[in-house]
Amino acid sequence: xxxxxxxxxxxxxxxxxxxxxxxxxxxxxxxxxxxxxxxxxxxxxxxxxxxxxxxxxxxxxxxxxxxxxxxxxxxxxxxxxxxxxxxxxxxxxxxxxxxxxxxxxxxxxxxxxxxxxxxxxxxxxxxxxxxxxxxxxxxxxxxxxxxxxxxxxxxxxxxxxxxxxxxxxxxxxxxxxxxxxxxxxxxxxxxxxxxxxxxxxxxxxxxxxxxxxxx
Amino acid sequence: xxxxxxxxxxxxxxxxxxxxxxxxxxxxxxxxxxxxxxxxxxxxxxxxxxxxxxxxxxxxxxxxxxxxxxxxxxxxxxxxxxxxxxxxxxxxxxxxxxxxxxxxxxxxxxxxxxxxxxxxxxxxxxxxxxxxxxxxxxxxxxxxxxxxxxxxxxxxxxxx
Numbered sequence: 001x002x003x004x005x006x007x008x009x010x011x012x013x014x015x016x017x018x019x020x021x022x023x024x025x026x027x028x029x030x031x032x033x034x035x036x037x038x039x040x041x042x043x044x045x046x047x048x049x050x051x052x053x054x055x056x057x058x059x060x061x062x063x064x065x066x067x068x069x070x071x072x073x074x075x076x077x078x079x080x081x082x083x084x085x086x087x088x089x090x091x092x093x094x095x096x097x098x099x100x101x102x103x104x105x106x107x108x109x110x111x112x113x114x115x116x117x118x119x120x121x122x123x124x125x126x127x128x129x130x131x132x133x134x135x136x137x138x139x140x141x142x143x144x145x146x147x148x149x150x151x152x153x154x155x156x157x158x159x160x161x162x163x164x165x166x167x168x169x170x171x172x173x174x175x176x177x178x179x180x181x182x183x184x185x186x187x188x189x190x191x192x193x194x195x196x197x198x199x200x201x202x203x204x205x206x207x208x209x210x211x212x213x214x215x
Numbered sequence: 216x217x218x219x220x221x222x223x224x225x226x227x228x229x230x231x232x233x234x235x236x237x238x239x240x241x242x243x244x245x246x247x248x249x250x251x252x253x254x255x256x257x258x259x260x261x262x263x264x265x266x267x268x269x270x271x272x273x274x275x276x277x278x279x280x281x282x283x284x285x286x287x288x289x290x291x292x293x294x295x296x297x298x299x300x301x302x303x304x305x306x307x308x309x310x311x312x313x314x315x316x317x318x319x320x321x322x323x324x325x326x327x328x329x330x331x332x333x334x335x336x337x338x339x340x341x342x343x344x345x346x347x348x349x350x351x352x353x354x355x356x357x358x359x360x361x362x363x364x365x366x367x368x369x370x371x372x373x374x375x
Binding site for chain 1: 262263264265292293294295296297324325326327330348349350351352353354355359373375
C-alpha cells in the first residue's frame with residue numbers, strides 16, 4: 001500500500017474499532033436515549049469503515065477481519081475499553097470527533113474524486129456525531145470525572161492525529177500539559193493498547209472459525 | 216424493454232425499513248440505462264451503515280428480472296445522495312405515515328442549535344411546538360422529537 005492507502009486504512013480501522021467499542025454500550029447505557037445514540041453512532045462508524053475498506057480492496061470483510069492483530073493501523077485512543085465508565089467514553093467521543101472532522105475536511109479536498117466523494121458522504125453523517133459530542137461536552141462541562149478523562153486521553157488524541165492537526169487540537173482542548181514526543185511515540189498508531197488482543201480476538205472470531213464467512 | 220418501464224417497476228419497490236415510500240421516492244435511483252435486455256441501474260446509498268442497502272439492491276434486481284431484464288445494479292459510493300433527493304410525493308407519504316420529512320439541506324452541515332431551536336412541525340397535529348428528544352432514533356436516518364401540542368413523540372428524518 002502507498003502512503004495515501006495506509007492513511008485511509010488507519011481511518012477505516014479507527015472507525016471499525018471505535019464502532020465496536022461504542023457498541024459495547026448497547027443495552028447498558030446510562031439512559032435509554034444514549035443506548036439508542038451510541039448504538040446508532042456505532043452502526044454509522046462501522047458503515048464508514050466498510051465503505052473505506054471497499055475503496056482499498058475487493059473484499060471489505062477480508063480486509064476488516066482477516067488480518068493479524070499487528071497489521072491493524074488503528075489508534076490506541078479507539079482501542080481502549082471503557083465500559084462501564086461513561087465519563088471516559090464521552091471524553092473519547094468528544095476528542096475523536098474533533099480530530100476526525102479535521103482529517104475528513106482534508107480528505108474532502110483530495111484530488112482523488114473517489115476519496116473526496118466518500119469523505120463528503122461520511123461527513124454528512126458525522127455532523128450528527130459532532131452534535132452528540134457537543135451536547136455532552138456542554139452537559140459535562142463542570143464534571144470532574146469528564147475533565148480528568150479529557151486530560152488523560154489527550155495524549156492518545158494527539159498521537160492519533162496527523163501532525164498538521166496538533167496545533168488546532170491543542171488550541172481547542174487546552175490541555176494542562178502538551179504531551180512530549182516520547183509520550184506521543186509510546187501512544188503511536190500501530191503500537192496498540194492493552195485491550196487490543198482481546199478485542200481483535202472477539203472481532204475476528206467468526207471469520208477465523210469459518211474462513212470467508214460473510215454477514 | 217424501455218427505461219420508462221424500468222423506472223415504473225422501481226417506483227413499486229418499497230423501502231425495506233419504511234415501506235410507505237418507494238426507492239424512487241427516496242431518490243436513491245440515480246440512473247437507468249437499457250441496452251436490449253440488459254438493464255444497468257446506478258444506485259446511491261442513503262446512510263453508509265444502513266443494513267437495508269443489500270435488500271434494496273436485491274429487490275431492484277428482482278423487479279427488473281420480473282420484467283424479463285438482466286439486472287446490473289451498481290452501487291455508487293459518491294456524495295450525490297442527500298435527503299433533498301426525496302421527491303415531493305415521497306415527503307408527503309412520509310408525513311402521512313407519521314414521519315416528519317427532512318428539512319431542506321443548507322450549504323453547511325446542520326448544527327445542534329438548529330435541531331434545538333429551528334421550527335420542526337409535528338406530522339400528527341401540525342404544531343410547531345416540538346422539541347428535540349434525541350439526535351438519534353430507531354434507524355440512523357431518524358431523530359426523535361416530542362410535540363408539546365398533541366403530547367406525542369414522533370420520528371423526524373435527519374437532514375443529510
